[in-house]
Amino acid sequence: MAAAESDREVPSALCTEFLNFSVKDTASKWLQVTDLYKEVYQHLARYVPKIYCLGPNLNPQSEDLLAQMLLQAPLEWYLCGEDPSTGLAKLEQNNQPSQLCGHVFKVGEPTYSCRECAADPTCVLCMQCFLGSVHKEHRYRMTTSGGGGFCDCGDTEAWKKGPYCQKHEPNISDSCQEDPLAYLSTDMIARCYNVFSIVLKYAVDMLTWDKEDELPPGLEPPDRSDTYYCMLFNDEVHTYEQVIYTLQKAVNCTQKEAVSFATTVDRDGRKSVRFGDFAFCEQAKSVIVRNTSRQSKPLRVQVMHSSVVAHQCFALKALHWLGHVIGYSDALRRILCQVGLERGPEGENSSLVDTLMLCDSKMWKGARNVYHQLFMSSLLMDLKYKKLFAIQFAKNYRRLQTDFMEDDHERVVSVTSLSVQLFTVPTMNYERLQSDYVKDDHDREFSVTDLSVQMFTVPSLARMLITEENLMTTIIRTFVDHLRHRDLQGRFQFERYTAQQAFKFRRVQSLIGDLKYVLISRPTEWSDQLREKFLEGLDTFLELLKCMQGMDPVVRQVGQHIEMEPEWEAAFTLQMKLTHIISMMQEWCATDERVLIEAYKKCLTALTHCHSGFTDGEQPITLSICGHSVDTIRYCVSQEKVSIHLPVSRLLAGLHVLLSKIEVAYRFPEQLPLSELSPPMLIEHPLRCLVLCAQVHAGMWRRNGFSLVNQIYYYHNVKCRVEMFDKDLIMLQAGASMMDPNHFLMIVLSRFELYHIFSSADCRKRYNRENTNKDLVQQNNTLIEEMLHLIMMVVGERFEAGIGQVEGCDEIKREIIHQLCIRPMAHSELVKALPENENKETGMERVIDCVASFKKPGVTGRGLYELRPECAKQFNLYFHHYSRADQSKAEEAQRKLKRQNGEDTALPPPVLPPFCPLFASLVNILQCDVLLGMLGAVLQWAVEPSAGHWSESMLQRVLHLIGMALLEEQQQLENSSEDSDVCFNFTLKMSCPGEAPSNTASVLALLENLQNAPHLEVHKDMIRWILKTVASIKTMRERTVSTCTVTASGSHSQEETVCDKDKAERKRKAEMARLRREKIMAQMSEMQRHFINENKELFQQSLEELDASTSSSLEHSPTSSDAALVCVGPRRSRPGEKRQVVTCILCQEEQEIRADGKAMVLAAFVQRSTVMSKNRKRPPHDPERYDPLFMHPDLSFGTHTGSCGHIMHSHCWQRYFEAVQAKEQRRQQRLRVHTSYDVGNGEFLCPLCECLSNTVIPLLPRTKGSSSCEQPSLGQWLITSGQQIKAMHSAHRKLQPISADTVEETVEEECPAPEGFRVDYIPMNPYSSTIKEMLTTFGTATYKVGLKVHPNEQDPRVPIMCWGSCAYTIQSIERLLVDEKKPLFGSLPCRQDDCLSSLARFGSACWTAACQPTVQGHFIRLLAALIPDPQVKATPCILDIDMLHLLVSVVLSYGSVHYQDSSGLSVDAVQLHLFHLITVAHMVQILLTSGPEEVTMEQESGEAEREEEEAICCLYNTLRTHVGSSLPEVGSGWHLWRCVKTGILPYLRGAALFFHHLNGVPTPPELHALCPGQWEVLCGYLSLPSNLLQLFHSQRELLEPLLQGWCTHPGVQQTLQGGGVLVSYPRESNSLIDLPDDYSALINQASSFTCPKSGGDKSRAPTLCLVCGSMLCSQSYCCQTELEGEDVGACIAHTFACGAGVGIFLRVRESQVLFLAGKTKGCFYAPPYLDDYGETDQGLRRGNPLHLCRERYRKIQKLWRQHSITEEIGHAQEANQTLVGIDWQHL
Secondary structure, rough: OOOHHHHHHHHHHHHHHHHHHHHHHHHHHHHHOOOHHHHHHHHHHHHHHHHHHOOOOOOOHHHHHHHHHHHHHHHHHHHHHHOOHHHHHHHHOOOOOOOOOEEEOOOEEEEEOOOEOOOEEEEEHHHHHHHHOOOOOOEEEEOOOOOOOOOOOOOOOOOOOOOOOOOOOOHHHHHHHHHHHHHHOHHHHHHHHHHHHHHHHHHHHOOOOOOOOOEEEEOOOOOOOOOOOEEEEOOOOOOOHHHHHHHHHHHHOOHHHHHHHHHHHHHHHHHEEEEEHHHHHHHHHHHHHHOOOOOOOEEEEEEHHHHHHHHHHHHHHHHHHHHHHHHOOOOHHHHHHHHHHHHOOOOOOOOOOHHHHHHHHOHHHHHHHHHHHHHHHOHHOOOHHHHHHHHHHHHHHHHHHHHHHHEEEEEEEEEEEEEEEEEEEOOHHOOOOOOOEEEEEHHHHHEEEEEEEEEEEOHHHHHHHHHHHOOHHHHHOOOOOOOOOOOOOOOOOOOOOOHHHHHHHHHHHHHHHHHHHHHOOOOOOHHHHHHHHHHHHHHHHHHHHHHHOOOOOEOOOOOOOOOOOOOOHHHHHHHHHHHHHHHHHHHHHHHOOHHHHHHHHHHHHHHHHHHHOOOOOOEEEEEEOOOEEEEEEEEOOOOOOEOOOOHHHHHHHHHHHHHOOOOOHHOHHHHHOOOHHHHHHHHHHHHHHHHHHHHOOOOOOOOHHHHHHHHHHHHHOOOOOOOOHHHHHHHHHHHHHHHOHHHHHHHHHHHOHHHHHHHOOOOOOOOOOOOOHHHHHHHHHHHHHHHHHHHHHHHOOOOOOOOOOOOOOHHHHHHHHHHHOOEEEEEEHHHHHHHOOOOOOOOOHHHHHHHHHEEEOOOOOOEEEEEEEHHHHHHOOOOOOOOOHHHHHHHHHHHHHHOOOOOOOOOOOOOOEEEHHHHHHHHHHHHHHHHHHHHEEEEHHOOOOHOOOOOOHHHHHHHOOOOOOOHHHHHHHEEEOOOOOOOOOOOHHHOOOOOOOOOOOOHHHHHHOOOOOOHHHHHHHHHHHHHHHHHHHHEEEEEEEEOOOOOOOOHHHHHHHHHHHHHHHHHHHHHHHHHHHHHHHHHHHHHHHHHHHHOHHHHHHHHHHHHHOOHHOOOOOOHOOOOOOOOOOOOOOOOOOOOEEEEOOOOOEEOOOOOOOOEEEEEEEEEOOOOOOOOOOOOOOOOOOOOOOOOOOOOOOOEEEEEEEEEEHHHHHHHHHHHHHHHHHHHOOOHOOOOOHHHHHHHEOOOOOOOOEEEEOOOOOOOOOOOOOOOOOHHHHHHHHHHHHHHHHHHHHHOOOOHHHHHOOOOOOOOOOOOOOOOOOOOOOOOOHHHHHHHHHHHHHHHHHHOOOOOOOOOOOHHHHHHHHHHHHHHHHHHHHHHOOOOOOOOOOOOHHHHHHHHHHHHHHHHHOHHHHHHHHHHHHHHHOOOOOOOOOOOOHHHHHOHHHHHHHHHHHHHHHOOOOOOOHHHHHHHHHHHHHHHHHHHHHHHHHHOOOOOOOOEEEEEEEEHHHHHHHHHHHHHHHHHHHOOOOOOOOHHHHHHHHHHHHHHHHHHHHHHHHOOOOOOOHHHOOOOOOOOHHHHHOOOOOOHHHHHHHHHHHHHHHHHHHHHHOOHHHHHHHHOOOOOOOOOOOEEEEEEEEOOHHHHHHOOOOOOOOOOOEEEOEEEEEEEOEEEOOOOOOOHHHEEEEEEEHHHHHHHHHHOOOOEEEOOOOOEEEEEEEEOEEEEEEEEEEEEOOOOOOOOOOOOOOOEEOOOHHHHHHHHHHHHOHHHHHHHHHHHOOHHOOOHHOOO
């Protein structure tokens, strides 16, 4: 209470001051004083503590108001020298608005980047600028902002074209850029300068103030109170739960309060948790520190004096104010920038801006955010000051980053995050900032280091910072300094990853991000200074790479498995982060020849330096094969250390290719150290790396565990391969091109440890003598395959510009072709398979259309690209980026394609582009002796396969190599001019036999042998292709040799004959196969016919049964085929009397459905529903006291029953359900994940289709209609029923215990029961015990679910709920059929048909399971709504009753009355009278609610229609006499009749469905189609006149009094005059909300949505309800509410208010649809938004523009209307177990 009182005293103390305070006087006093600084400080010292922080509950509204009047207003007066409202307006008028947009993004706001025009991906536009720019017609990327960046519209350096939107387009008059300060008077400038310097200094002093109990000099308050705050600060280390738990202990608050504290601390960075004297606060602090210091460092808590907190609050306000004021004028912005950057008295780095930056990691989140915003709106919006700020930032960079690494906040709140604003400007105290950030414990987005993106990405700034501040070197040095762990050779060594280290490592990586910003735009012209600084930076970078060269070496485990998996992830993370940097360094080098040459030399020196340290006891040896010998070293990859990390070698390989690409190698060979290169040294390490991969494939490194497998995986993975695997291959190519090919191959053999196999003289008779061990043979086979593959890659990979003569886009084309050769792929799959550059671009869009065609998706699935057939000839089976799996899939797919096109199935190598001169000598590998020797050996082994020491894939590779050599020769011959001699002569060499002693067969001879080998069927085609090619090359050579002019027709015809023979052979085979197929088919159909003839009677029988079981809607009984079909009343058509026989899905027994037989049941699912609700605002009822007898027409919630249509015996089902329950109990507590169904709630999955169910409906036989001739008219029946009701009343009274109040009533005379009506007669229950039990089961389940109460089978409301469910289900099905434009009958799936008949028949039987007087009581009350009954009180008025519900309930409850009536009155007659009565009531309802007529053309009406119109006018006027003026006058009968006809149709269709299923009458064929004339047929089927008004006019004297009763009910007047909910008919179908076509409109809407609870905070997971359109703040503590005793998130709470427990939401930031049901069940569903490639983008990762796909949205809507959401969730959770583990209830 104390707090509240002190709060109340505040104003009075202030009031007097406030009244005596004059803003104007204060300001004019300030204008006179000499020491303004002192004066303002005194003013602040006096007033700030009186306004802020006076009690525990801060009241921002009143504080802000007072602060505005007492503190800010005088400053504004002083600034303007007049009333600020006029002064600031003048400033705004004179201001030239900036061309920079500078809109600062909120969290989650959409940002757009143009993929064609943006200088880099950090250049973004806000939505307004984007919509007004040229880029919306381009290919753009849309993402959601993390908050903090700003819009780059108007920045010419950010865009290649179209830098301005329409709004920021510069005026021509602006061209004479004058100084904005020219508009201000010198006085004004001086005043601004004074105010800004005082206010900014005050704010900086207060925000960086670290004493808790005293204030800076000049601010001490005149009177000091003893009040303190216990202030809790945020960090990114402790979890929400820890903080909440600690607070509850420390300041004993409730869970709710603790959650709100924690949320605020997380949002603002600090929050006071206690207010009082010092000791009181200190005690709380000690508890918090004690409780949180156990796991990690304790939470930061300070006890601060209230005046300090007050001044800090106002300091933030002052910064806001500065940001607001400079918005009026550019001139003010300039002055503020000047003040901020002005050097302080301490000299270097002492300006106010520097002070803020360097103290960044000591400030709390809220303060950081406010001053970063100010920086953005001032310094970064002005190009001159942006540059100055960038320089300061770069100077402090190292310190800032170090602080950040030690800090524990996110980068976003760190000043280092501004780097992107600066460094990407290719034109800043960086080191210090960064080191602060690394130490800081907040995320980067809250650190000043995050501003780097604002500066480093501006090209001009970035270049200036490199040359003047040596920024590149600074960043890399800062980076290397933070990776301190080295081994003895100085290489990085990462120990095991702990969470703390991972956290730190992530921080350190933000430095690489900054380096990327700096390099992102390549220079077009180089100054000498830029060259010098860049090369200096490159030196530092090479130092970094040298530390990585050879890190994490591995040694093969032999004997036993490795014990501890070594740490490998850190090294690869580093490699991935540096991949783009290395590529960008190479791109920079490529733009300047001098830089490239220098860089090449430096890199070579670094590599030589690395190699000098790598002598691992390698002895020299000499190898010789085929008469060639080479000196090398002995080195076994399988025994020594080997490392995958070789960045220095790889960088050199990249630079080597550039030498060739920009032709430096040919123009300045003298400047390059090419002669000094030692090729064996260059290839040594990359070769070891490739051999390591081969040995891992061969299974030699199995004992080294998963870490090695993972490393090999990443080495080839698309993310790393560009700078790893690809570059190793290039290095081998570079080395081999400078060596004798024989020497190169011998070294390769030696490293693959295969030298001994191929060097022995008799290598062709391999292993015949020795029976070597199986594993070893297998290993060697794999190694030989891998080695052959490597040779193919070295010779064949020529698609990198600089190696082969190709364009840049050829490489991407080839990648895409090979991906699509595996199978057609979606756009996103292709993007994933292609390497991205630093701008996240793959370059795919430029080329995709010339190699592939796009196929659009349907309602499911996604769009696919298919390869164009003409590109298939470029397929290379041994494409170097295929994994083993890809290769076999591609091979299969391509062979299949060739078979379909009737081509030869050989897959020959494709024709390759020629090499560049620097690499031209590589082709000689194909014709060197060593290779021919190897090829010959493998072919020899294949000829004599008995030894088994070769494999088919080895042979396949050999054939491929031979093919490559032949194509090379063919191309050289084709391209050679007449005189030049072609030096490549493979055909000659392949046809030479071996030397004298061994006389081995030539390669050609071996191939001809193999052509007929029976065990090589598969390779026949390929061998045939090779021999054909050899023949054609020979003829080409002969042609060039013989100068005579013999045409090559001979050779051609020879080729053709070979070809024709092939074709003829193939044709013959195909013909044979076809004949064989036809013969088999003929035999089969003959056998079938034979079987049917033999078993005729069997087939007859099954056909009859089939007929019987089809839906009863198709049955036509013989009697009714000629007469019109009628489903209700005494003239009702007889249903076909067929026995119903069904089969139990559990025991497969057949069973007839009989009242006295075993019960058969349908699995069913009952759920509450609001799908048809017209009023979602209605408060939920109290389940214990609610009376559901009458359903309001707004259908605000109903109970829906659905079924999957599978039938079981009741006892089989009970056994099954008990088993499910037992299983559930057996699952131990610890495995207690939610299953997809909740057994506690009676849920189970249908045993057959696994559909979610929660009860069963018993199947009952049809009730037999009694036929008697004499049926009473309406009048007679009204009299009889009145007597029956009176008799029942008196009987019921006797049953009630006599209580005091009943005695007072005058005892009425006993009412004689009408003839044949026995009140005391207790009818025999016609049903067997099992059926009775099932009746109770289903009734109780519906009651329990529908009312959300505990089951109670005695409750009188059980039958009411069942009737309600029947009516609601019928209504929802009727609406569905209308929405889907389907006919009323014949279009329902049989599961819905069965469900409806079971429901209707169950309803008519459920009274037998309930207490009979109760059900009779319900009947009496239901009837009283239509026929007044003095003994029934409080009946609702006619406008508050849904008529279909009333009809179903009255008809179904009548059974309980009819059983006591033996007078021969048939049920049918009563049904008809009830139906007619309710139909009339419904017409009255429609007329009462029909709106005023729209002015439409009066239709010409025929005779019959005129009659209808007159009748309706007559009825309407009768109603007006009763109701009075509430009904408007309507002149047109045509309008009224149209209203009635359309309004009553849904009710009539529902009634038809109901009576059809209840009485089993076949349906007229006209209602099975959507043809005209439905109205008459429908009325006939329901035995109604097609002019419904005859119902009223034929019984007018009976119905008039009833009509009067209905209309004079007080409720009618009240509702009509706007008292209640007025529903108009027909009720429109509900649909899901309309969604915008463009997804970014939704993102924008969500970004401006603030959390409703935590004052104006941006919601982190805004979620849109698709049913009602509310936006919710999901997945956050702030919006949790309590529901039935549990905390649930906003979405779950909303589902109970809006969807009766079922919800459909769109998570806007994730682009994901969320289905929820109950508290614990949910699933994600594909959103209805697709990109242009027909794919959804869940998580918005790809950023392609998304548009609404109407078909998919309709599909979601259909699921909702069909009540299938819960079922969908069930299926999803069964299919995907991870969904079960999600904590749905907190969403």
